[in-house]
Amino acid sequence: MIPLPLSTIAELTGGTLADGTGDREVTGPVVIDSRQAVPGALFAAFRGERADGHDFAAAAYEAGAAAVLAERPVGGPAVLVDDVERALGELARGVLDRLPEVTVTGITGSSGKTSTKDLIAQVVGSAGPTIAPPGSFNNEIGLPLTVLRADAGTRHLVLEMGARGIGHIAYLAGIARPGVGVVLNVGTAHLGEFGGREGIAKAKGELAEAVPPGGTVILNADDPLVAAMTSRTEAAVVTFGRSARADVRAADERLDDTGRPRFTLVTPEGAAPVELLLHGSHAVSNALAAAAVGRAAGLDAAAVAAALSQARPASRWRMEVTERADGVTVVNDAYNANPESTRAAVDVLAHMARGRRAFAVLGEMAELGTESAVEHAKIGQHVARSGIAGLVVVGANAAAMAEGADQVASWTGECVQVDDVGAAVTALSGRLRPRDVVLVKGSRVAGMERIAQALLQEGEPA
Numbered sequence: 021m022i023p024l025p026l027s028t029i030a031e032l033t034g035g036t037l038a039d040g041t042g043d044r045e046v047t048g049p050v051v052i053d054s055r056q057a058v059p060g061a062l063f064a065a066f067r068g069e070r071a072d073g074h075d076f077a078a079a080a081y082e083a084g085a086a087a088v089l090a091e092r093p094v095g096g097p098a099v100l101v102d103d104v105e106r107a108l109g110e111l112a113r114g115v116l117d118r119l120p121e122v123t124v125t126g127i128t129g130s131s132g133k134t135s136t137k138d139l140i141a142q143v144v145g146s147a148g149p150t151i152a153p154p155g156s157f158n159n160e161i162g163l164p165l166t167v168l169r170a171d172a173g174t175r176h177l178v179l180e181m182g183a184r185g186i187g188h189i190a191y192l193a194g195i196a197r198p199g200v201g202v203v204l205n206v207g208t209a210h211l212g213e214f215g216g217r218e219g220i221a222k223a224k225g226e227l228a229e230a231v232p233p234g235g236t237v238i239l240n241a242d243d244p245l246v247a248a249m250t251s252r253t254e255a256a257v258v259t260f261g262r263s264a265r266a267d268v269r270a271a272d273e274r275l276d277d278t279g280r281p282r283f284t285l286v287t288p289e290g291a292a293p294v295e296l297l298l299h300g301s302h303a304v305s306n307a308l309a310a311a312a313v314g315r316a317a318g319l320d321a322a323a324v325a326a327a328l329s330q331a332r333p334a335s336r337w338r339m340e341v342t343e344r345a346d347g348v349t350v351v352n353d354a355y356n357a358n359p360e361s362t363r364a365a366v367d368v369l370a371h372m373a374r375g376r377r378a379f380a381v382l383g384e385m386a387e388l389g390t391e392s393a394v395e396h397a398k399i400g401q402h403v404a405r406s407g408i409a410g411l412v413v414v415g416a417n418a419a420a421m422a423e424g425a426d427q428v429a430s431w432t433g434e435c436v437q438v439d440d441v442g443a444a445v446t447a448l449s450g451r452l453r454p455r456d457v458v459l460v461k462g463s464r465v466a467g468m469e470r471i472a473q474a475l476l477q478e479g480e481p482a
Contacts, residue, residue, distance in 0.1 A: 021062070021168045022115060023047045026087055029062070030099045032114035033089070033107035040097025046086045050108070050168045052161065059084030064108055065094065066161070073104075105160055109195045112164035116196055122174050124196050125313055128181045128189055128227045129204025129240075130220060131361040132306050133158065135298070136204060138334035139310035141178045143327040147317045148175030155335050156355075158182035163192050176317070183223045193230035200316050201231040201255070202238040202309050206245040207360040208388065208395060221245040231255040238312045240305065241266040258316065260308040268312040270294075270304050278341070279372045285311055285325045292325035297332055299339045299351070299372075302364035337469050339368070342476055347454035352472035353461045357385045359395045363402050365461050370406040373457040379410040381444055381471055383462025384417035393420040400424025404431035410451065413437045414444045415466060441467055445474045 027042030029035070048060030054076035057063050063080035065073030065088050077094035087097040089104055089111075101107035116122065125144070127137050134156045141152035151174055153166040158180035170177055181192045193201075206221045228237045228249040235255040240246040242261035250257050260268040270283040271291070279299040285292050285308075296303055307328050314324040333340065337355035344350065349372065353365045362385060369378050380403050388395050400421035403411045410433055413421045422437045438444045448458065448471075458475060462468035 021050055022171050026099055033099060033101050033110045035099040035101040035107060038093050038098045038100050040087060044086060044097055054080040057083035057085040061085045062087055062089060064089040064104055066104055108164045112167035113195050116167055119170055122170055122177050124177045124198045125200040126179050126181050126193060126198035126227050127202045128224050130207030131358055132204050133180045134335050135338055136306040136309050137178055137180045139306055139331050140313045142331040143310045143314040143324055144176040144317045146327045147319055149173050150176040152178040153180060164195055167196050181227060186223050189223060189226040193227060198231050199235045200313055201227045203227055203246045203249060204309060205240055205243045208358055225249045225252045228253040236316045238309060258312050260312045268308050270308060273304060275301060275371055279368045285321055287315055287321045290321040292321040294325045295329045299341055300364055300368035348452050349457045350472055350475050351459045354468035354472055357461050357463045362399050362461055365459055366403055366406055369457060369459040370408060377409040377456045379458045380408050381412040381460045382421055383414040383466030383468045386463035386465050396420035397424030401428055404428035409433050411435045412444050412447055441470045444471050
């Protein structure tokens with residue numbers, strides 16, 4: 021963060037000073053974990069369900085923190101506010117106002133936000149110093165923490181914006197008003213919270229509304245609900261996708277033997293070949309969105325294509341492909357799951373396993389509301405129709421996948437339903453043979469990454 025005296029932090033957050041002089045300066049990062057405090061840091065004391073950050077203020081001071089952002093006195097220099105979360109956002113907004121050279125790119129969508137954020141950061145990173153969040157820091161705490169990492173040298177700030185309801189993205193965009201806004205898709209993730217795809221579209225479109233005239237809104241031409249957001253912005257609109265009508269599109273698309281896409285990037289200014297290091301045809305859409313952002317940043321097609329071809333996965337448990345010593349390939353896509361991303365992962369598995377046996381190990385897809393059983397059954401059907409050798413369904417909440425697979429009479433594969441992660445590992449241990457390919461995927465609540473980790477440990481030499 022840029023250095024700021026406590027008096028300025030108090031002014032920006034509407035807080036008051038306690039046990040410290042106004043000219044005391046914060047010169048380090050803003051942290052929410054006292055164990056991450058360093059000399060000059062500002063420790064934001066959040067009250068959580070299991071712990072109250074105010075109880076750890078002394079540890080933050082001992083580590084060198086200059087002050088604490090708190091809701092009550094903590095026995096040291098502090099800025100006292102009514103609501104630490106709200107104050108953190110106000111501080112981020114105030115800091116960003118002091119960095120006029122920074123271009124903010126906001127990204128939202130039902131799926132692919134984090135992977136696209138990582139691609140965009142690597143593309144625009146070639147045009148200037150860039151900051152992007154680790155993993156999925158896309159909420160009311162993670163986004164301002166990312167903003168507060170910016171300093172006078174930052175030129176691009178790439179921010180993922182998630183939503184659990186109407187107004188969430190508008191709030192985040194109010195903290196960091198985007199000069200570029202990217203809407204990837206409107207799918208069924210969080211369907212239970214929004215009540216339908218139209219509700220999801222309403223929420224995602226808040227990003228398009230937040231981009232001011234003079235900015236750029238980048239929309240997926242292949243998604244009708246996203247393309248319709250053109251009417252919700254006064255900014256310039258650029259489209260991306262596989263559609264021939266898209267401003268930024270892919271031609272000559274194909275997958276190599278490992279499922280990595282190759283295509284020709286086509287823009288109004290020119291074309292260039294791209295060879296992604298990521299896996300799956302769904303990565304093409306994400307790459308096109310990143311290309312459109314790079315174009316908005318002033319990069320030509322050749323520069324964008326080069327950056328995309330060098331880009332590597334930057335967030336864990338997203339299509340991580342690892343080959344064990346015995347030749348079994350483990351695809352760890354266990355960070356999260358929704359119907360769209362799960363179908364895409366199954367398609368990658370089927371492609372990678374041509375001539376080999378494939379197993380899909382799938383846990384529940386959370387937050388689907390009343391459509392949960394139907395959507396899980398559809399995934400089971402999709403697995404069966406993909407010709408995959410085996411489906412392992414993990415947990416009672418995913419049981420409808422097994423029912424869906426059984427409905428496909430032509431499928432000759434095996435379906436196994438287990439109660440938990442441990443049982444899934446046991447089931448796989450007795451079935452896997454060299455050269456098999458295994459996909460592991462599920463929502464965060466399912467903890468499916470433990471299956472992938474156990475499989476990889478099993479494959480290590482004794």
